[in-house]
Amino acid sequence: MEIHQMWRDYPELNQDLIKVMQLIEDHIRIRDKRVNETLKDVIHAGGKLLRPAYTLLCSQIGAEYNKDKAIAIAAALETLHMATLIHDDVIDQADTRRGNATLQTKHDNKFAIYAGDYLFSICFSILAKHADSISQSMYNIRSIEKLLIGELDQLHSRFQPPNSVKSYLSRISGKTAQLFALSCYTGAVESKASKRQVRIAWNMGHYIGMAFQIIDDILDYQGYEEQIGKPVMADVQQGIYTLPLIYAMLANPDEVSEILANDKPYSKSDLDKLSAIIRKTKGIDKAKKLAERYTNKALRELEKLPNGHYKHHLYQLTSQMLKRTS
Amino acid sequence: MEIHQMWRDYPELNQDLIKVMQLIEDHIRIRDKRVNETLKDVIHAGGKLLRPAYTLLCSQIGAEYNKDKAIAIAAALETLHMATLIHDDVIDQADTRRGNATLQTKHDNKFAIYAGDYLFSICFSILAKHADSISQSMYNIRSIEKLLIGELDQLHSRFQPPNSVKSYLSRISGKTAQLFALSCYTGAVESKASKRQVRIAWNMGHYIGMAFQIIDDILDYQGYEEQIGKPVMADVQQGIYTLPLIYAMLANPDEVSEILANDKPYSKSDLDKLSAIIRKTKGIDKAKKLAERYTNKALRELEKLPNGHYKHHLYQLTSQMLKRTS
Numbered sequence: 001m002e003i004h005q006m007w008r009d010y011p012e013l014n015q016d017l018i019k020v021m022q023l024i025e026d027h028i029r030i031r032d033k034r035v036n037e038t039l040k041d042v043i044h045a046g047g048k049l050l051r052p053a054y055t056l057l058c059s060q061i062g063a064e065y066n067k068d069k070a071i072a073i074a075a076a077l078e079t080l081h082m083a084t085l086i087h088d089d090v091i092d093q094a095d096t097r098r099g100n101a102t103l104q105t106k107h108d109n110k111f112a113i114y115a116g117d118y119l120f121s122i123c124f125s126i127l128a129k130h131a132d133s134i135s136q137s138m139y140n141i142r143s144i145e146k147l148l149i150g151e152l153d154q155l156h157s158r159f160q161p162p163n164s165v166k167s168y169l170s171r172i173s174g175k176t177a178q179l180f181a182l183s184c185y186t187g188a189v190e191s192k193a194s195k196r197q198v199r200i201a202w203n204m205g206h207y208i209g210m211a212f213q214i215i216d217d218i219l220d221y222q223g224y225e226e227q228i229g230k231p232v233m234a235d236v237q238q239g240i241y242t243l244p245l246i247y248a249m250l251a252n253p254d255e256v257s258e259i260l261a262n263d264k265p266y267s268k269s270d271l272d273k274l275s276a277i278i279r280k281t282k283g284i285d286k287a288k289k290l291a292e293r294y295t296n297k298a299l300r301e302l303e304k305l306p307n308g309h310y311k312h313h314l315y316q317l318t319s320q321m322l323k324r325t326s
Numbered sequence: 327m328e329i330h331q332m333w334r335d336y337p338e339l340n341q342d343l344i345k346v347m348q349l350i351e352d353h354i355r356i357r358d359k360r361v362n363e364t365l366k367d368v369i370h371a372g373g374k375l376l377r378p379a380y381t382l383l384c385s386q387i388g389a390e391y392n393k394d395k396a397i398a399i400a401a402a403l404e405t406l407h408m409a410t411l412i413h414d415d416v417i418d419q420a421d422t423r424r425g426n427a428t429l430q431t432k433h434d435n436k437f438a439i440y441a442g443d444y445l446f447s448i449c450f451s452i453l454a455k456h457a458d459s460i461s462q463s464m465y466n467i468r469s470i471e472k473l474l475i476g477e478l479d480q481l482h483s484r485f486q487p488p489n490s491v492k493s494y495l496s497r498i499s500g501k502t503a504q505l506f507a508l509s510c511y512t513g514a515v516e517s518k519a520s521k522r523q524v525r526i527a528w529n530m531g532h533y534i535g536m537a538f539q540i541i542d543d544i545l546d547y548q549g550y551e552e553q554i555g556k557p558v559m560a561d562v563q564q565g566i567y568t569l570p571l572i573y574a575m576l577a578n579p580d581e582v583s584e585i586l587a588n589d590k591p592y593s594k595s596d597l598d599k600l601s602a603i604i605r606k607t608k609g610i611d612k613a614k615k616l617a618e619r620y621t622n623k624a625l626r627e628l629e630k631l632p633n634g635h636y637k638h639h640l641y642q643l644t645s646q647m648l649k650r651t652s
Contacts, residue, residue: 029475030475031475083443084443087439087440087443090435090439091435091436091439091440109416109417110417113413113416113417113439113442114413114417114474116439116443117409117410117413117442117443117446117474118471118474118475120443120446120447120474121446121471121473121474122471124450125471128454145444145447145448145451147447148440148443148444148447149355149356149357149444
C-alpha cells in the first residue's frame with residue numbers, strides 16, 4: 001500500500017499509517033465488487049493522513065502506549081474526515097457546476113452521499129469497538145456532533161460579506177481545528193495521559209488545525225497568482241471568503257464589496273482585481289503571519305509535554321506544515 | 327407537539343411517541359436559529375413513527391421495562407431513519423429533476439446533506455448514552471453499517487431490468503426490513519428478554535418490514551391508477567423496479583422490457599402501457615398476497631411472545647398496516 005511520500009522521513013510512522021489505512025480498508029465490506037473497489041479507491045485518493053499521524057504521535061504522551069488501539073482510533077477519525085470530505089465534495093461540485101465548471105453525473109452524487117454515510121457508520125463502528133469506556137466514546141461522539149454543527153453553521157455564511165477576522169477564525173475553529181484537536185486529544189486520552197497533558201494535547205491540536213487551515217486558504221489564492229493549474233480561486237467562487245480576502249476587505253472595503261456584489265460566477269476580470277487588491281494590501285503576508293503565530297502557539301504547548309522521541313516528530317511535522325506548498 | 331393522528335387510538339403510545347420526538351428535538355443544537363428551526367421542521371415533517379412505536383412496544387417483552395431507555399433507543403433509531411430519508415430525498419430529487427419535475431435549489435441540497443450527517447451523529451450520540459454495554463451498542467452499530475451497505479448495493483441495480491422476485495425481496499430486506507427488525511430487536515434486548523424472545527422479535531420485525539415495503543411499493547402504482555395527485559409511478563421513473571412490475575415482467579417479459587428500454591423519463595404513454603400490463607397480469611393482486619403472507623408470518627411470531635397488553639397493540643398495529651392506503 002502506498003501513502004503520501006512525505007512519510008518516508010518517518011519510517012515507523014509510515015508503517016503505522018499504512019496499518020491505519022489497512023484497517024479502514026478491512027471495514028469496507030460491500031457485496032457489489034465494483035462499489036467495493038470504488039470505495040477503496042476513494043479512501044486512497046485522499047489526503048496526507050496528517051490527522052491520524054497526530055493521533056499516533058499523541059498516543060505516546062501517556063504511560064500506556066497501546067499501538068493497536070491508537071491505530072484503530074486514528075482510523076476512526078480518518079474515516080470521519082473522509083466521510084465529511086466526500087459530502088463536502090458533493091456540495092462543492094454542485095457549486096462549481098453553477099460556476100459553469102465541470103459537470104458531475106448524478107450517479108456519482110448518489111454514490112458519494114451513500115458512501116459518505118457508510119463511512120460515517122464505519123467510523124462509529126471502529127470507535128465503539130475500541131473506545132476504553134462508553135463515557136469516553138461518548139465524548140468523542142459529542143465532539144463529532146459539534147464538528148457537524150460547524151458545517152451547518154457555515155451554510156448561511158456563504159456569500160455573506162467577509163465581515164471580520166474573528167468570524168473567520170471562529171468558522172475554521174469549528175471546521176478544521178476541532179478535528180485536529182480531537183485527533184491529538186483522543187491519542188493522549190487513550191494513552192492514559194494526565195488531565196493536564198490531555199488538555200495540552202487538545203490545545204496543541206487546535207492551534208495546529210488553525211495554522212493548517214489558514215495555510216490551506218492561502219494556497220487557494222497563491223494557486224491563482226501562480227497559475228499552477230489549480231482551481232481558480234475556488235473558495236471565492238464558492239462564496240467562502242477566507243483570510244487573505246478578509247484582510248483585503250478590511251484595508252479596502254469599498255472596492256472589495258463592489259466586486260463581491262457582482263454576478264456569480266465572478267469574471268476573470270473580477271478575480272484579477274481581487275487578486276491585485278489582496279497583493280496591494282498584503283493580505284497573504286498578513287495571513288501567513290497569523291499562521292506562524294498559531295504554529296508557534298502549538299509548539300509552545302508541545303514543549304510542555306513529556307520528553308520522548310514522539311515529541312521530536314511532532315515538532316518536525318508541525319513546523320514543516322507551515323512551509324508546505326500543496 | 328402533534329404527531330400522526332393514527333396514534334389517537336393508542337393513548338399511552340401516543341404520549342410516549344411525543345416524548346421520543348421531544349428527545350430528538352432536544353438534541354438539535356445548532357447555533358444558527360434559522361438552521362435550528364428548519365431542522366426541527368424537517369424532523370416533524372415526517373413519518374408515522376411506526377419504527378419507534380415497535381421499539382416501544384417490544385420494550386415490554388422482557389421483564390425489565392425501562393420506559394426512559396426505550397424512548398431513547400426509539401429516538402436514536404428514528405433519527406437514523408430520518409437521516410437516511412433526508413439523504414434519499416437529495417438523491418431522488420436529483421432524479422426527478424432529470425425527469426423534468428420540480429427544481430431543487432442547491433441551498434436545500436447542501437442543507438440536506440449536512441443535516442443528514444448531523445442527524446447521524448445524533449443517532450450515535452443517543453445510542454452511546456443509553457446502550458447497556460459497549461458490546462450491545464456495537465451490535466446496533468454493525469446493523470446500521472449493514473443498513474447503509476444496503477443503500478450502496480442498491481445503487482447499481484437501478485435501471486437494471488427487474489429480474490426476479492428473489493432479488494427484489496433481498497433488496498427490501500436490506501433496506502426496510504432490517505430497520506424494522508432492528509427496532510423490534512433493540513426494544514426486546516433492552517428489556518432483558520430471553521435470547522429466544524429476542525430472536526422472535528427480530529424475525530417479527532423483519533416480516534413486518536417486508537410487508538410494509540411491499541405495500542409501500544404497491545401504493546406507488548395505485549397512486550398512478552387512481553390519479554390521486556401522488557407522484558406518477560415515481561419508483562419506475564427513478565429506475566426502481568418493484569414487485570407489481572416484476573410480476574408483470576415475469577408474465578409478459580417482452581412487452582415490459584421493450585417499454586423499460588425506452589428513453590427516460592418515460593412518457594405518459596409508456597406509463598399507461600406499463601400500468602395496463604400490471605393490471606392485466608394482476609401484478610398488484612399478487613404483490614398484495616405476498617404482503618399478506620409476510621403479515622401472517624409476523625403475527626405467528628408475535629403469538630409466541632409472552633402475554634401482555636403490548637401484545638394486543640402489536641397485533642392491531644401490524645394487521646392495520648396491511649390495509650393502509652397512504
